[in-house]
Amino acid sequence: MVSPPQVFDPRRLRHVFGAFPSGVAAVAAVVDGAPVGLVVSSFTSVSLDPPLVSVCVAHTSGTWPVLAGAPRLGLSILSAEQERHGRQLAGRSVDRFAELSWRATDDGAVLLDGASGWLETSVDQQVRAGDHDIVVLRVHDLDADHDISPLVFHASQFRRIER
Numbered sequence: 001m002v003s004p005p006q007v008f009d010p011r012r013l014r015h016v017f018g019a020f021p022s023g024v025a026a027v028a029a030v031v032d033g034a035p036v037g038l039v040v041s042s043f044t045s046v047s048l049d050p051p052l053v054s055v056c057v058a059h060t061s062g063t064w065p066v067l068a069g070a071p072r073l074g075l076s077i078l079s080a081e082q083e084r085h086g087r088q089l090a091g092r093s094v095d096r097f098a099e100l101s102w103r104a105t106d107d108g109a110v111l112l113d114g115a116s117g118w119l120e121t122s123v124d125q126q127v128r129a130g131d132h133d134i135v136v137l138r139v140h141d142l143d144a145d146h147d148i149s150p151l152v153f154h155a156s157q158f159r160r161i162e163r
């Protein structure tokens with residue numbers, strides 16, 4: 001007999017998933033002449049050859065369908081000094097890029113100044129997974145500065161790494 005799928009309280013899922021610390025990345029591109037983006041804690045490296053990374057986006061996201069058609073997406077790994085950027089780029093009914101310093105690549109990927117690292121990517125695959133899509137991104141260019149301490153997201157809070 002096939003057992004029915006296990007159902008969990010979403011708060012319990014968030015509680016346990018949040019025990020795993022992650023970084024915070026801004027995913028952004030210029031669309032119709034203006035920067036568009038959101039922040040994710042689901043950024044993960046996937047493959048070295050070919051170079052691939054992934055993010056998971058909720059089906060409820062209003063921003064992802066706009067970004068998904070962009071030829072290039074910028075991923076900026078937020079620094080410990082960019083907690084405000086993290087909040088602002090997840091905000092609703094706000095100008096997410098107000099007073100943020102950023103640059104666009106020739107192909108329209110948006111990269112935040114002062115990030116710990118950045119990648120210029122394009123969508124390679126999109127796989128439905130429950131209430132999210134796993135978006136696999138191909139890397140076209142990248143750089144990082146390990147002297148710039150990253151922002152950490154743990155237990156639903158922004159934190160810093162103690163040196």
Ligand SMILES: Cc1cc2nc3c(=O)[nH]c(=O)nc-3n(C[C@H](O)[C@H](O)[C@H](O)COP(=O)(O)O)c2cc1C
Pocket residue numbers: 024038039040041042043056057058060061062063064086087089090091153
């Ligand atoms: C720290 C942090 C991490 C987040 N991580 C994700 C994520 O991995 N995937 C996702 O779809 N949304 C994530 N969000 C939510 C989005 O940034 C955004 O708020 C959400 O997509 C709603 O905005 P939208 O409708 O404009 O997309 C995160 C928000 C915060 C503050």
